[in-house]
Amino acid sequence: MKLDVCIGDPVDFTIDWKERVRTRIPFICVANDKRAGGDWETGVAGYEERLCRRSTLSATLSIPGPGSQFDSNYPIPSEGGIYSEFVVVFRGPHDQYKKLDQWYDLPVVSMPPVRWPKLSQTSLKYAFPIERTLVKNKIRSALRICAYYGHRSVVIGDYGLGNGHRNPPQELAELWREVFLYDPDIRGRFDHVAFVFEDAYQSTTMLILEDIAKKNKHGQSSGSKGKSKSAASLGSRSTRDLPAPTDFEIFQHVFSAGEVHQTVNRPDPRYDISMLTS
Template sequence: MSAGDAPAATAVERLSVATAIIGLLAVGGKIMEKIWDLNLPSTKHTPALTQALHQVKQCRSTVHILYKTFCRLEAARLPFPERAAWIAVDDLIATLADTVLAFSDLQIICDALERQRLEPSGAAASAPGYDDRLGALCSRMRWQSLSMTIMMTILKCPGAADAEYARVGLERRMTRILTSNTALAQRMRLLEGAVDSRASEAAGGPPRVRIPFICAANERRPGGDWETGCAGYEEKLCRRSNLSATLSSPWPGVAAASASHYPIPSTGGILSDSVVVCRGPHDRYEKLERWFDLPVVSVPPTRWPKLKDNGSRYSFAEERDMMREKMRGALRICLYNNYDRVVIGDFGLGNSCRNPPQEVAEIWRDVFLFDPDLRGQFAYVIFAFEDPAQSTTRLILDEIAKKDKKGGAAKGRSSRDGAAASPSSAPSRTYAPTDLSVFQCVFDAGEIQKVLSAPDPRYGLDMITS
């Protein structure tokens, strides 16, 4: 199987595989005994428990055969040892880990049924039904058993075409399971973090640092319209990762019916601590050879506010203050979860939001420099612009020119002499800086020093005596 070059990474991977196999065999045996006891005498859950017992037996048997296959591989007793490189160690660990998680969930249900059986008669009537959950766990174990069977097919199948077909099928299955199962993705993140950190330290470098990304979010739907081809930051990231599945997942231990995160409150946000990115940029969305994860803070920005001064300022202080509170909320989420570094996208900018770039940049700067809860709390901040040529100012000016043109055309039609519309109705040719250049100016070292040295108007004489 393919593995990292670093000895530390290899050691962690082998330990994870061995631990998962030992855990499967040990926990699976205990669960089989528990299910056998619950089925005696017969209860209303007997059919579902019988199915679960069958799946546990089959899964343990598959793990046994998989373990023997790997032993034969290490002893050079398989005819196609080169195919071991087709099976990524991460895929093997993920398959075994999810099977262990399924066994653990089954153990929880069995314990609950045991307590229910010991309660006085009548109490069980109000207890939640477990048959659907047992059925879902059986499907999950069956899925992973088939994944392990496909791995053995890759290693032992004599036909090259069949082996290649199995390899492609395994890749698709692993992409699907890791982008839909947030609990598994979280455990893989912890393992990858341990591997990356140890490998980096073994090479003489610092341990891996995870940096959250503040993403402009749709306030009503997980991922917005990512399935229809919209080109926003959030939509693109959803098509490259499991962000949509993470946003849709209820909080652990909370009933799914009452656990929706949506709509997001006006000054609220959602932290997805382990978003697994498995595909490349949006031009082709190619599958990445090495997956990685990152925390994502999803916060809905103010959209299409009322503007003044030729679109350069907010018309209403309330909308400006709301934008500030959204920024503060996103940053406070990061600090609360011990992140002191952050990457911020074009939050509130672009065609979908159209906030004035100069004011947006100044609000970010003021929050980082003067907010009593946030100043001095971040080691560094990066503003990332996917399109360096994007100019929200140009979009705003073009919209103003379009409205002026419509007004001018209406006046022209009402004029008896058919005079042409005024020159002001022509499309705007005013210089419009890019969003990137605006932020570069606002966060220029000299500009920041100028802002810091200027008197704070909040403490002026007029403010104190008013």
């Protein structure tokens, strides 16, 4: 399986890729779990909303597929997603929404991510195993939908990242890698995967650290004045001065050939002899 981490607009990347290889490639898109396209008509700047303004995604999501037993696709179940086989793109990216001379279509898998999960302040990981499992199951569901419809390549944007969702980038990247490499329903089902980041400088890690610093400063304001100033200053310095990697850099590292090779060759603790005999 080939794994790429790139910079660009994920939908444009998918369209260009399809034109080169002459094979339909799905795009896994963040989704609002309550209504089709979220608040795309009100100017909200999430990627799903912006895609709805340049395509037929909202209309497609609003209409259940042929043979559906339901009169609405919403709300989307916690581990569910929606497969839109033919989403027609007729405008360019959100900077201008320029009308395209040629229209394109692509499959879109709409999957709601976990929003603002509770995190451990010491390790920037999911605080609750049940929430981590939910994120992993959402990833599995999105990829299983792609595999069910016969796709062997897939494009993934900054799913679950950014200010709107704030999942821990390192652990999220490792979850994607874990599913691709080890999940029995996914392993071997894909030939080529591309993670495409629209903003090369987006750092969800920095957003999380800044939020932690603000909470620490607020919490310590009720303590002694001297301690509060000292701790707040320390928290502010540590957040500002320590370089936080971008989401793109984290995914680049996690999916580098060396890291993938090391992960594959690392002994799985679940099958250690002590675990089997205990």
